[in-house]
Amino acid sequence: MAPFAVFQTFLSILMFLRIYQSEALAKPLPLTPESLKVSANSTHQCLHLQWTVRNIPYHQELKMVFQIQISRIKTSNVIRVENYNTTVKWKQVLHWSWESDLPLECATHFVRMKSLVDDANFSELNFWSNWSSWKEVNVQESLEQDTLLMFPKDKLVEEGSNVTICYISRNTQNNISCRLEENQIHGEQLDPHVFAFNLNNVSFIRKHGTTIFCEGPPKQKKGIVLFVSKVLDEPKDFSCETRDFKILSCTWDPGMDTALGFSKQPSQSYTLFESFSGEKKLCTHKNRCDWQITQDSQEFYNFTLTAANYLRKRSVNILFDLTHRGETGVVAAHIGH
Known part of the structure; x- marks a missing residue:
């Protein structure tokens, strides 16, 4: 770097530190997160945060840490503390998301954050700011006024998941009283109107879902369906062969079909990727896939077969x-390590 450029960088850092030097205090003012907005995605049980940091100088990037607190029901009941590390630019809008184990409709949530600069170029700013004010997220306010509601x-x-x-x-x-299929379940009271139930290690019962319902006087009854997918199997006995040096025929054992009823989850898909050519093919069958052999003298094919459903x-x-022949004239595939 030219001496003049180094001098300019030094002056920029020096001016930045002077901007934040308080006249009344010995240390500079912190860069505090502001304009915090919190939105809820009930379908995915997620809170999405958006905020900015004021006074980041133009053309500067700072390494910062944002400590985020999430409380449930009341602000003193902190259920999550997480540090989010990132580089912040001038006028940048920052984002962070959190997935709740409890459906967001079941309780009010509160969010706040504070920050510090974790940058060697600005060591004088390496201390925590004040907390932002709490932001309240109350999804219950938008619910219908039925006498009994269930979520998710x-x-x-x-x-095998916990729900x-x-x-x-x-x-x-x-x-x-509430039942999972025919078995009564017992929960924990969160507030005078809300009970929560922890279902551990849930089992697959049927493709059309597991029924959970609650009922009580006067003539209150509500139910939900929990769709439990079988765990996706790794494809087994994956092999390929060719008899005409034009088409590679690859086959495998797909294992358990993870399709669920009501179009909640289709059968798993299979994709074949060849790393040397960079080409990919979505297979139309669940246990076999044909691959066109190229005419450019490619001798080796490094295949990755990927099974995928909505969950994993x-x-x-x-x-x-391609140059290896067996006694029958069928080219054998070798398992890669």
Whole structure:
């Protein structure tokens, strides 16, 4: 870097520090997060945060840490503390998301944050700012006024997962009983109108979902369906062969079909990717896929077969040598490591 450019950078940093030097205090003022906005996505049980940091100088980037607190029901009941590390630019809008285990309709949530500069060029700013004010997120205010409500609705989870559900009763009498299929379940009271239930290690019962319902006087009854998917299997016995050196025929054992009813989750898809050519093909069958052999003297094919459903992906690899012949004239595939 030219001496003049180094001098300019030094002056820029020096001017920046002087801007934040308080006349009354010995240390500079912190860069505090502001314009904090919190929105709720009930379908995915997520809170989305958006904010800015005022007074970041033009053409400067600062490494910063934002400590985020999330409370439930009341501000003193902190359930999550997380540090978010990122680089902040002038006038940049920052984003962060959090997924709740409890449906957002079941309780009011509160969010606040503070920040510090974690940048060697601005060591004098390496201290925490004040907390922002609490932002309240109350999804219940937008709900219909039924006497009994249950959440989440039509949630998709994988077998073995832990799931939290709740009911909201507009009636002050809480003699409401709930069942998972035919088995009674017992919950925890969150407030006078809300009970939550923790379902651990949920099992697959049927493709059309697991029924959970609550009922109580006078003639209150509500139900939800929990869609539990079988765990996606890794493709087994993946192999390829060719008899005409024009088409590679790859086959595998797909394992359990993870399709669910009511179009909640289709059967898993399979994609074949060849790393040397960078080409990818979506397979039209669940247990086989044909690949066109190129005419450019490519001898090796490094395949990755990926199975995917809405909840996860599973991949296996093989390295295929086109020049290797077996006694039957079928080219064998070799499992890659």
